[in-house]
Amino acid sequence: MARAPFESPERFGLDPSFARDPCGGGPLSGLGFAAKEVFDLAGHVTRSGNPDWLRTHAPATADAPAVARLLEAGARLQGRTLSDELAFSLAGENLHYGTPLNPRAPGRVPGGSSSGSASAVAAGCVDFALGTDTSGSVRIPASYCGLYGLRPTHGAIDARGVTPLAPAFDTVGWFAVTAAVLERVGAVLLPPGEIRPLRRIVPMADAFDDAAPGVAAALRPALDRLASLGLAFDAPAQGLSLAAAAQAYRVLQSAEVWRTHGKWFERTRPSMAPEIAARLRAASQVTAREIDAAQREADALRARIDDLLAHDGVLCLPTAPDVAPLLGASAQPDAQTRMRVLAHTCIAGLCGLPQVSLPLGTVDGLPVGLGLIGGRGRDRDLLALAGRIASGDGNKTATAWPTFG
Template identity: 40%
Template structure:
């Protein structure tokens, strides 16, 4: 392999040991040696790594990011430029040639520690521009499917979750083995066609968590889409691809599905507007089912104005219910949230009340009971939808998704019937409590967990979040996540759960609350 061309500013010799350290770091990257990589970065909170996704600050966050990212693949350093600062520090720029093609560049500040080892204090990574980020997109065009030449959504582009039929394309549901056997679709799903008829172009088919059976955004077949708001954090799912595409500016509209929070959670994690419409308001024809009792199709956008236009264009012919002006909040719901989310939520409510909003407390059924009734009935439907395929394709799914299907397989008809009775009772109790008011609650129990969060942390946050998202799920009410809460860990959505068919009023209310809570 050719040796890299090395330039040292001022024609001075390179600081002793620095070239070997830089090349050792590159070797550790290629080998994905996490322990060695951790040692190559300075310890402490001030170490930084930046790339096109943003900045990671602190040794622990950088190390955690690497743990879930996976290796970078083979590459070689073709050029190294060293600018010594003093005997113990230097700025180094390397140009690398990945085996996959293209050129990348890395800019680093190296410092020699007391033990004599060179370590990175700051790094900026410029990777070769990918033609297609497979973690976000399965298929993309320019556009993939053009919309009508005019209409209220003319000029907008759509990232379609890989659960919706797109004419002439296959549906993959986030699973490579499923995609390999899938037939070509002969018509667009009505939810896709509605956007095309309104003038939007379908830019491409975006990734989903496997079978849409997760709210994390992790996918072992295609990789984890980047979080456009919080570098080094999970994106949220299962509408992970559309959410990341919108947050990163690839598309202006994400078409997704929401069964247990799969639009609202990624919207919350990535600072987006996310609307789960009234159950049944948007056709699910041509959409792969998870749990039809709860499945909905909805949208993600970066701003409320776009969401208003999308809702008006895609809900033509639906009733437009006006909720009561009184807002309500359930104190018990906040207890499921992380302390920083609870604090941000209460601070927002206080500001709204100080500004003249009437917000009254209401009681909702026990969140644990809500979650269990939802989980049992959702799981039984998920097994009916996908169980035969899952059973005949062992090893095709991620361990966490497989575990959910295993649990679903064991739900007996008798247990499902008991849970359905609970669902009916709980939904009636929620409806009596909320009436025609809009319920305010956090869209998720925490900000986006970091990529290196362990499975127990992810599961505990998932359970807490689902206990809140189940309120809209069990009742069939619409829920709108608006990026109005701010925590040290990143954005969190303020969710508005309104009466059925109040979507347009919820968007108007979200825009009003955005103005009232503006700094």
């Protein structure tokens, strides 16, 4: 069972006082995991990263189903992990409870909102960890911390017993150091189904072009590896208007967040990080006209992406546009930077699609992830492909893939 080798687990956002033995043997026997503090654990208040949320809620009467299934499959719960407040951030810096270390990028954020889960896995405290992904809260920390991470198809995994943020976009995801463990967890949590091969890669040219200098170049060897597996490269997807998609996502997510938490926010007036409180206040100002326009944009995008993926395609893009920001960067929030990240993460969210982040690149020694988006319900196929990529299972002659970036 994995342990943090040098420092206490609390430094990596893991509270071991919530540890619990498995219910018996199973396919995950011998593995230790952690659960983000938005997952209910019986007998404990689900803190959700905020002391006023802790103060105004009662202890959970049962474990969240995702946690229960892992325990039943033989995994040991090693503890609970830190989250950004209400899971409404992509940075991983918590005003009240601190910032977990990023073992792969010292002096930089681990990414949020599943910050503690990513940090604990990267540090070796646990073999895998549950997180949630609404706007990128598994995918972004996976990229920043050099991990494998999955955001599943929306609704594929039971999200009961998980503090919601924006239910139309919320998913239960997880992190692992290896693709093999990521897939083992998927075999327990995901609906059963036959593995069907994914054969085509569709690069998202705009996302590679928008990434920071060095990111596209760092991921080129990963694309070569995809080609060596015999995957065909389609012409890069052009004209998707990622900025427009990110704006549509922002509007629709904000409306959902306010419907979910607006009454609590106004009644409680919680102590919150200024940037998160500002996003909640902005969410209260979204208009019906903005929602209608955003929904039309989302519907058109979904139709276009479904057409690109067809029955065997995978969209390919940098998981995040850059390496992990320096610690303290979120103290002066840059809306433009956040929107740039959302431009990379909003496609899976708006379309309800699974996306895996693969730790296949570095820029100046800092991790960057390659994101692969599969068709709706193709989660297991995506994990199988991730396993092939990780193992280098393929000796076919690499086919040329288009130049961009």
